[in-house]
Amino acid sequence: METAEHDVKMRLLLAAKKLFSRQGFDGTTVRQICEEAGANVALVSYYFGGKENIYRALFDMSFPQGLLLEGEDVKKEPVKAIKLLVRKVIIYQVNDPELVRLIQQESAQETSRVEIVQQYLVPVWRMAKEILEEGRKQGVFHFRSLDNTFLYVWGGILFPRSFGFFNPILSEPLPTTEEKIADVTGFVLGALRCSAHAETEPV
Known part of the structure; x- marks a missing residue:
């Protein structure tokens, strides 16, 4: 179960980074992130608490x-x-x-x-x-x-x-x-x- 949750979170983070970099934060919706990740639209809120928090989380994940x-x-x-x-x-x-x-x-x-x-x-x-x-x-x-x-x-x-x-x-x-x-x-x-x-x- 934990592996499946981790996989979904990673897909959401990678999708958010891709879309934010191309469309900007304001030009990207939660629905678009979930569609890009192939995930349920409610999962950004469930795992991250909203678009602002997934933005923070992708820096935690990606910044070297x-x-x-x-x-x-x-x-x-x-x-x-x-x-x-x-x-x-x-x-x-x-x-x-x-x-x-x-x-x-x-x-x-x-x-x-x-x-x-x-x-x-x-x-x-x-x-x-x-x-x-x-x-x-x-x-x-x-x-x-x-x-x-x-x-x-x-x-x-x-x-x-x-x-x-x-x-x-x-x-x-x-x-x-x-x-x-x-x-x-x-x-x-x-x-x-x-x-x-x-x-x-x-x-």
Whole structure:
């Protein structure tokens, strides 16, 4: 019985994520979620208590806790840490584009659900700022404003080619995941005027 309930819950969560990412929260009904999941229309209320709660639950299910880098390496080795963070964020984008689109929608529209999204992202943001600040203290990163640098770096990591807005002017094929990781890492370290990066990269 528990296995059957778990299966239904997962189908509902996956259906909600798919529809929210495509149609937005307000443009998606509970009935549509249940139809997509092949489940009785009453089950969203039964298992989750409504549309708002299933929204929260899909973040509990999907948000990658592995984005938080653990251990003292974050403080001791900021160059290594920023490279690892770039890799983890890009792999997360590739593996779960629906959740990425959902986050982008909420942040762009500044809805009441932004606070739900921030609960998951703020710890990652704080960690990223700590990495940048430690790199500046160690003299391997060079920048004026910590806040502005964080915003530019985070924006550069998160703006996916698949967004499509610039397609009319783009001509190259989509990069592979590893190519994107290499490109973004190079741009981020270059923007930080990273001394370790300068030693290994041609001018």
